Amino acid sequence: MRRWSSRAGFTLVEVMVASAILGAALIVMFGFHSQAVRSNMNARRLTDCTYLAQTQMERLLAQDWTKDNRPTDLTNGNVDDTTMSSDAWSELTWPLPDPVNAAFETTDALGPPLYTLSWDVEDMDVDGTWTRVRVRCTYEDAAFSTRHGTTIASFRFRDS
Numbered sequence: 354m355r356r357w358s359s360r361a362g363f364t365l366v367e368v369m370v371a372s373a374i375l376g377a378a379l380i381v382m383f384g385f386h387s388q389a390v391r392s393n394m395n396a397r398r399l400t401d402c403t404y405l406a407q408t409q410m411e412r413l414l415a416q417d418w419t420k421d422n423r424p425t426d427l428t429n430g431n432v433d434d435t436t437m438s439s440d441a442w443s444e445l446t447w448p449l450p451d452p453v454n455a456a457f458e459t460t461d462a463l464g465p466p467l468y469t470l471s472w473d474v475e476d477m478d479v480d481g482t483w484t485r486v487r488v489r490c491t492y493e494d495a496a497f498s499t500r501h502g503t504t505i506a507s508f509r510f511r512d513s
Contacts, residue, residue: 391496399503401455402468402490406505408457409470410488418484418511467492468502477508484509 363371451459452466459466470490477483486509491502 395494395501398467398492399501402492402501403503403505405453405455405457405468405470406488406490406503409472409490410486410505410507413472413486413488414507414509418509482511484511 450469450471452469453459454461454464454466454468456463468490469492470488472486472488475485475487477485485506487504487506489502489504491500493499494501
C-alpha cells in the first residue's frame with residue numbers, strides 16, 4: 354500500500370512566492386525591452402540623419418565654384434554666416450527649414466518628414482580660395498522633447 358506524504362506537492366505560499374518572483378522578473382525584462390526598442394529607433398534616426406547630411410554635403414561640393422560665383426544653393430541653408438563667429442554655429446537656433454524624410458522628400462510617402470537640414474558656408478581666407486562647408490541634420494526626440502542630430506564639415510578649394 355502506498356502512503357501519502359504530507360509534502361507531496363507545493364504549498365500555496367510557495368506558489369505565490371514563485372509567481373511574485375516570476376512577475377517581477379517579467380516586469381524588469383519588459384522595461385529593458387522598451388528601452389532597447391527606443392535606443393534602436395534613435396540609432397536608426399541618427400543613421401538616417403548622417404546619411405542625409407552626407408548626401409547634402411556631396412550635392413553642395415559637387416557644384417561649380419569660381420572666384421566670382423558661389424553657388425546660390427550654398428546661401429540657402431537658413432544660416433547667415435556673416436553675423437556670427439565660427440564657434441556660434443554649434444549652438445545656433447534658427448527658423449528650421451521644411452523637414453524631410455529619410456528619402457529626402459517632404460511628403461509622407463516613404464515615412465514621416467522628421468529631419469531638418471541646414472548648412473553654413475564660411476570663407477577660410479581673404480580671397481575666398483578655401484571655404485568651409487558645414488551641414489547639419491537634426492530630428493526631434495518626442496519622448497524627451499529634445500533635438501538630436503549630426504554635423505558634417507568639409508573644406509572646398511575654389512575651382513578657378
